[in-house]
Amino acid sequence: MRNIIRSNVRWALSGLCFVLALLPAYGQQQKSITLLDKESGDPIAGASFSLGSQTGLSNEHGAIQFEWTTGARESMALSHVTYGQWRIGSKALETARKGQRFYRQEKIIGLKPVSVISLREKDGDTHDIGNREKSAHDAGALLTHDPAVAVIRKGGGYGFDPVLRGFKYDQLNVVMDGCQSATAACPNRMDPPTSQMAPNMLGKIEVAKGPYSLRYGAGLGGTINFVSQPPSYHKQSGSFGRYSTLFESNGTVWRNEAMAGTRGDRFDARLFASYSQGRDYSAGNGEEIASGFERLSVGMTVNYLLAQNHDLGFNLTNNRANDTDFAGLPMDLISDDTWMFRVNHTATFHGGALKKWRNVVFGSFVDHAMDNSMKNLNPRMVDAETLAKTQNYGARTEGTWSFGQSKLFAGADYRYESADGNRERHMLKGPMAGKVLVDKAWQDSYIQKTGVFAEYHQELSGYQLVLSARVDVDKAGARDISEGFDSLNPETPDTQANPSFSVGAMRALATNWNLSLWLGHARRSGNLTERFINFFPVGNDPYEILGNPDLSPEANSQADLVLEWKSDKVQWRMVGFVAYTKDFITSIIDKELKPVMPKSPGVRRMVNLDKALRMGGEMEWRQMLARHWQHSLSVAYTYGEDLDRKDPLPEIAPLDVRYVVGGALFGGKLLPEFSLRHVLKQNRVSEEFGERKSEAFTLADINLTYRPLPWLDLDLGLKNLFDTTYFEHLSRANRNNDSGPIYSPGRSFVFALRARFGEE
Numbered sequence: 001m002r003n004i005i006r007s008n009v010r011w012a013l014s015g016l017c018f019v020l021a022l023l024p025a026y027g028q029q030q031k032s033i034t035l036l037d038k039e040s041g042d043p044i045a046g047a048s049f050s051l052g053s054q055t056g057l058s059n060e061h062g063a064i065q066f067e068w069t070t071g072a073r074e075s076m077a078l079s080h081v082t083y084g085q086w087r088i089g090s091k092a093l094e095t096a097r098k099g100q101r102f103y104r105q106e107k108i109i110g111l112k113p114v115s116v117i118s119l120r121e122k123d124g125d126t127h128d129i130g131n132r133e134k135s136a137h138d139a140g141a142l143l144t145h146d147p148a149v150a151v152i153r154k155g156g157g158y159g160f161d162p163v164l165r166g167f168k169y170d171q172l173n174v175v176m177d178g179c180q181s182a183t184a185a186c187p188n189r190m191d192p193p194t195s196q197m198a199p200n201m202l203g204k205i206e207v208a209k210g211p212y213s214l215r216y217g218a219g220l221g222g223t224i225n226f227v228s229q230p231p232s233y234h235k236q237s238g239s240f241g242r243y244s245t246l247f248e249s250n251g252t253v254w255r256n257e258a259m260a261g262t263r264g265d266r267f268d269a270r271l272f273a274s275y276s277q278g279r280d281y282s283a284g285n286g287e288e289i290a291s292g293f294e295r296l297s298v299g300m301t302v303n304y305l306l307a308q309n310h311d312l313g314f315n316l317t318n319n320r321a322n323d324t325d326f327a328g329l330p331m332d333l334i335s336d337d338t339w340m341f342r343v344n345h346t347a348t349f350h351g352g353a354l355k356k357w358r359n360v361v362f363g364s365f366v367d368h369a370m371d372n373s374m375k376n377l378n379p380r381m382v383d384a385e386t387l388a389k390t391q392n393y394g395a396r397t398e399g400t401w402s403f404g405q406s407k408l409f410a411g412a413d414y415r416y417e418s419a420d421g422n423r424e425r426h427m428l429k430g431p432m433a434g435k436v437l438v439d440k441a442w443q444d445s446y447i448q449k450t451g452v453f454a455e456y457h458q459e460l461s462g463y464q465l466v467l468s469a470r471v472d473v474d475k476a477g478a479r480d481i482s483e484g485f486d487s488l489n490p491e492t493p494d495t496q497a498n499p500s501f502s503v504g505a506m507r508a509l510a511t512n513w514n515l516s517l518w519l520g521h522a523r524r525s526g527n528l529t530e531r532f533i534n535f536f537p538v539g540n541d542p543y544e545i546l547g548n549p550d551l552s553p554e555a556n557s558q559a560d561l562v563l564e565w566k567s568d569k570v571q572w573r574m575v576g577f578v579a580y581t582k583d584f585i586t587s588i589i590d591k592e593l594k595p596v597m598p599k600s601p602g603v604r605r606m607v608n609l610d611k612a613l614r615m616g617g618e619m620e621w622r623q624m625l626a627r628h629w630q631h632s633l634s635v636a637y638t639y640g641e642d643l644d645r646k647d648p649l650p651e652i653a654p655l656d657v658r659y660v661v662g663g664a665l666f667g668g669k670l671l672p673e674f675s676l677r678h679v680l681k682q683n684r685v686s687e688e689f690g691e692r693k694s695e696a697f698t699l700a701d702i703n704l705t706y707r708p709l710p711w712l713d714l715d716l717g718l719k720n721l722f723d724t725t726y727f728e729h730l731s732r733a734n735r736n737n738d739s740g741p742i743y744s745p746g747r748s749f750v751f752a753l754r755a756r757f758g759e760e
Contacts, residue, residue, distance in 0.1 A: 028069050031093070034101050035062040035078070044104060046405045046459065047080040051093075068093060075568065079464075079508065080104075082407050082457055087568070112212050112466075112504065113518065113560045113575045115146045115620075117205040137255060137276035137295040139202070139226060140194035146207050147636035148618050150653035152540075153731040153742055154188065155326035156291025157251065157278050158333075161192040163730060165209060165577065166614045166640040166652045167221020170527040171554075176226045178216045179360050180342055183390040183417045185368030187441055187529065187536045190326055190333050194224070196319055196340065196364065198297045200257040201272050203229040210560050210577065211522035212502045214470040215398070215409055215455050218522045220556040221579070221614075228315065231268035231303035232760075238263060240758025248719075250748030251281030251291060261760075266305040272317075273298045280325070283743030284725030290325040290736055309349065315342040323374070327742050328732030330537065331370040331384060340364040356400040363393030368421075376736065381429050381598075386441060388421025394449075410454040418446035419528050420480070423536075439596060444480035445532035447525075449473070466504040473497050474525040476549065478532050485534050485546070488593070492550040498523035512567050518560040526551040530585055530606045535596040539604065540650055540732060541690050544595045545587060548606040552583045569624040576617035584612040584642070609644040614652075631661035642688070650689040651730050654682035654696075671705035682729045692733070692741065697726035703750075715752035723747040 035044035035058050043062030049055065051066050052074050058064045066076070076088045083104045092102075119142075136142055140160035143149040151160035152168070164172055174193040175181050182196040206225040213223040241260035247253065254277055261270035276295045280288050299317035306312055317340045324333035344360040371385035398411030419442035427435045453470040475495045502520030509515050526548070529538060533547040557580050564573040587604035595603050616638035624630045636656050640649030662673035677699045685691035703717035727741035734742045 028067055030065065031068045031096060032063055032065045032099055033088070033093075033096055034099050035064065036101050036103050044080060044083060047078050047083065048459075049079075050077045051075075063099070070094070077511075078104075080459070082402075085508075085514065085566075089568075112516075113209040113562050113577070113618075114213075115148070115207045115209075117142060117145050117207065119199065119202050119204060136199045137274065137293070137297075138195050139197035139199050139205070140192060142199060142205060143194070143207065143224065147634050147656040147658050148209065148638075149207060150656075150728065150730050152651065153728060154190065154328040155293075155324065156281060156289045156742060156745070157253070158291075158293045158295070158321065158324050159190045159192060159195050159326065161189055162194060162224060163651055163653065164207065164222045164224070165579070165616060166638045166649055167579075168651065169529075170524065171220045171556075173213075173217035173219030173223040174226075175216050175223065176340075177228055177342070177344075177360075178225055179394070179396040179413065180340065180362040180364065181392055181415075182338060182340065182364040182366060183392040183419060183528070185336070185366040185388040185390045185419065185421065186333070186370060187386075187388075187533055187538045188326075188329050188331075189538070190324070190329065190370065191321070191336050191338070191366065191368060194226075195321075196317075196338050196366075197226040198272065198274065198299055198317055198319065200259060200274050200297075201228055201299055201301070201315075201317065203227050209575070210502075210518060210558050210579075211500060211520035211556055212466075212468065212504060212518050212560075214468045214500050214502060214520075214522070215411075215453050217413075217451070218470055218472055218498060218500045218524050220522050220524055220554065220581070228301065229270075229760075231301075231311070231313070232263060233265055233268060233305065234263055235265045237265075238758055240756075240760050242754065242756035242760065244752065244754040246715075246750065246752040248278075248748050248750050250719075250745045251278045253278035259760075261758075268301075268303045270301050271298075272300065281745045281748075284720065284723045284746035285743070286746075287743055289734070289743060289745075290327045293324040294322045295324075296320045309347060311346045311348075313342075313344045313346075315344075316340070325374065327734045327736050330375075330735065331372050331386065332374045334369045334371055334373070335367075336369075337367040338364065353401045353403055354399060355402050358396075358398050358400075360396045362395070363391070365392075366390045379429065381427070383426040383428060384423060385426075386421060386423040388419065388441060390417065390419045392417040405459045407457040408454065409456075412450075412452045414451075415449045416446065417528065418444070420444040439536075440480060440482045440485075440534050441536055442528065443478040443482060443485065443532050443534055445478040445528050446476065447528060447531075448475045462507055464506045466502075468503075468520075469499075469501040470522075471497065471499045472524075474553075476525065476528075476531055478549075482534055485532075488546065489549050494549075496525045496553055498525060498553050506562075512565050514562075514564050514566075516562040518562070519558075521555065521557045523553045523555045525553050526585055526606070533606075535603065537597075537600060539587060539689070542600060543587075543589065543602050543604045544597065544600050546590070546593060546603055546605045551585055551606060552608045554585045554608070555582045556580070557582075571622045572620070574617065574619045577615060579614040581612040581614070582610070583608040584610070584644075586642070609642065611643045612641065612649060613643055614638060614640045614649070625661075628665055629661070629663040631659070634658045639684075642686070645688055647688050648684040648686050648691075650686035650691050652682070652684065653729055654694065655680040669707045671707070673703045673705075675701045675703075677701075679726075679729075694727065694729040694741075697724055698722075699724055699726070711756050713752075713754040715750065715754075717750035717752075719748045719750060720744075720746055 047058040079085045150163045182193045208223040239262045243258045246255040257274035274297045297319045301315045303313040319338040321336040342362040346358045394415035396413040401408040423439040425437040451472040455468040458465045500522040504518040506516035531549045535544045560577045590605040593603035618636045620634040622632040640652040657678045659676045681696040682694045700721040706714045723746045727743045731742040
């Protein structure tokens with residue numbers, strides 16, 4: 001009996017061991033997935049993956065094979081030189097069928113010190129503002145969602161000119177879809193290029209910091225790329241659209257925008273329109289700020305598939321502005337009529353190294369009028385009016401080649417810009433009463449730029465490398481030079497060659513950690529204002545400016561160090577930079593020159609100074625608090641110094657801190673958001689330019705979005721919750737208030753409605 005029991009126990013233990021031995025084999029599966037490009041459908045070869053202890057590369061077909069244990073909670077980390085870094089979650093891996101396709105959008109700029117302001121869809125690396133801001137009348141205002149970007153405010157509600165890390169104007173390369181821009185017709189830049197970018201036609205805004213995105217131009221301090229919404233072809237034809245309206249109580253601001261489109265398997269056509277108007281607003285202390293404006297924008301985009309691999313696109317936009325107050329300028333905008341067009345053709349190829357070839361022709365034409373008729377002048381000594389026109393047109397061609405673990409972009413571009421216009425002064429009082437004086441503002445000046453560029457991406461021994469180079473040939477001149485200007489600026493060579501280059505390297509230090517280093521050098525010639533402006537007060541003080549055609553090119557050498565950490569619920573990123581600028585283009589007071597206007601304190605002449613220094617950085621941290629809540633913290637700071645004059649650089653924004661907490665409740669039907677912004681005082685100001693110090697301030701905003709129906713959103717918000725009296729450091733002096741600051745709006749209630757139909 002005892003032997004029988006021992007025998008049964010032995011058999012039972014053997015069976016249990018056999019079952020336990022089978023369990024791991026039963027729980028493990030051999031799986032495979034395929035990685036494809038989201039646009040072309042081409043396989044993504046050479047993508048490195050990590051899943052637990054398993055590592056490897058996707059093959060030439062984009063396939064990855066791996067072992068998967070049922071019920072595992074691991075995610076697969078992927079990395080590619082062109083597509084950046086991303087993860088496939090455990091749920092997707094658990095349910096993946098054999099060879100299931102996973103699509104990835106190219107992330108060319110993903111390794112660079114860049115931020116993306118999304119106006120369309122959520123993305124882990126973006127400042128997502130969704131469709132809320134598509135009704136904005138000035139795209140420059142949207143840039144302030146990135147704390148590294150401040151804006152020069154010459155008026156209360158329009159014409160915001162971006163400053164990125166202390167770089168401004170043509171030190172920044174501002175483009176639409178990598179090529180198109182507009183030239184400000186107003187010498188004081190009432191109409192900067194950013195004001196001509198229609199927000200309701202945009203999908204996102206890429207803010208690339210540093211001289212590293214040389215494919216799109218030699219931006220010394222960075223490139224701001226306004227990206228249009230891409231076409232979306234569908235096998236089934238259909239219509240889609242949206243409408244939104246917004247009201248702000250402070251300033252009685254009404255904003256409206258609409259889009260209607262239709263698409264099929266070979267075409268995508270869309271019509272856009274927006275209209276906004278506003279009146280004077282009240283600051284926190286009750287002071288009325290002249291800020292009336294009226295803005296209309298209409299446009300269309302049409303894309304057509306000529307063949308399966310040939311896409312033809314056309315874009316046309318007309319922007320109009322009327323009766324717009326600029327409290328910080330001697331004149332106001334009376335009318336601005338701008339036309340912009342773009343035609344592009346994209347060919348995609350399969351089988352060889354050449355993958356894509358894109359050609360673009362573009363143009364913008366600005367007709368601008370401004371005067372001082374809306375200014376409350378006492379006594380009124382003169383009626384002044386300026387009529388000006390600018391042109392900005394050109395072409396760009398670029399090819400894309402893929403060689404397994406490397407990728408090459410190469411091409412050429414051409415741009416021509418010109419400006420012409422006169423200022424008429426009708427003298428009303430004094431010894432010259434009754435006379436009309438004509439001043440040549442732009443002197444029919446022009447600049448031609450021809451450039452060639454290349455950018456090479458390579459994955460090598462765990463490093464991701466990006467090499468970029470560009471050469472621009474710049475030719476400038478003026479066809480209608482005034483006698484006074486000609487006598488002060490002798491004839492000089494009109495052609496300059498400007499080479500630029502950059503190198504970047506990124507490496508994964510450990511799980512979730514990445515480190516990248518960027519080094520760049522870029523050169524630019526002076527712009528139309530710096531070379532040819534003719535006794536106009538266009539700076540941040542009332543001195544008149546005299547251009548200098550003999551300016552040497554300005555050169556910036558910069559380094560950016562980026563450290564980031566990402567997990568499923570937390571993202572942290574820190575960027576530090578140092579920028580050293582040689583032949584810095586600025587102005588100095590020339591006491592030997594007499595101003596044209598009697599009330600002007602003097603004249604500044606544009607010159608090159610030896611060197612200037614900028615340094616600082618940004619930090620961003622995001623975390624999923626709970627299932628339906630998330631919050632973020634971001635900080636930006638820049639230090640600037642004119643090393644020649646031992647004086648702080650002018651128009652450097654102070655340290656800016658942002659905190660935002662938001663949620664998605666009741667299945668995403670209720671979206672609360674609270675934001676807090678604290679800006680430190682700025683005591684480092686330029687004595688050379690008589691710059692004003694600014695005080696610290698704290699702002700709080702709240703917003704609640706309710707989605708009663710899948711196609712309808714209702715917003716209720718409160719801006720400047722505590723009715724704080726404050727002004728931004730880069731605001732110009734208020735000429736309507738004894739040169740005090742242009743205070744920002746006080747408390748304002750906001751209501752918005754957004755409706756949509758179809759799938760955009």
